[in-house]
Amino acid sequence: MAAFVSPSRVAALTKLRCSLFETSYNPQNLRTGAKYLRRRLRGPAMVGYYPDKFNIPQILRQYKELEMVDDAEEERLIDVMDRKKRGKGAPKKAKSAEESRRLTKKR
């Protein structure tokens, strides 16, 4: 049969063990938030998930001194102008809340 050991003796033993093995002494098991500091940072790996794609507008914006033209974009803008001339452009944006309500009712 095990001999009775007082709780204060057990606590002292635990404290001594903590100092010996360099672990933190936390008798009440309080949350210290250490896990948020211990965890690895996830951001750097997250940013690299999507592979870089060849983006023409971005490159043109980056190297403005090349004075190159994005043909597809130019053609699209010309098409939009043509459509506007024929009265087939996008509808006007509502300027106020009241106007917006009127436009939605018509639909």
Place this chain on the structure above:
Amino acid sequence: MPSARVIRDIKARHGVRANEIARRAYLFVARNETLSPQVRHHAQLQLNTFGRYTRPTTVKNRCVESGRGRGVISEFGLSRFQFRLKALAGELPGVNKASW
């Protein structure tokens, strides 16, 4: 051109990276029971001021090829259909069609 959802996801990823260390510091203070309740409460209020695109839970691994959010096979980062197309085209090393 990636879809709007993919662009939003990329934005979230950059936001997470930029704010991760500050968020961790506030989390540490807010969840630390050895600190005073006032300090912890202030840290929690600061955490609440961070925007939507700074939380790691807003990041979703979408299909790299098509931007689809569901049915993404995580080993390849591809949605199930893009995975099939690429596998049949022989673009995924070590993947071949089952036959017995």
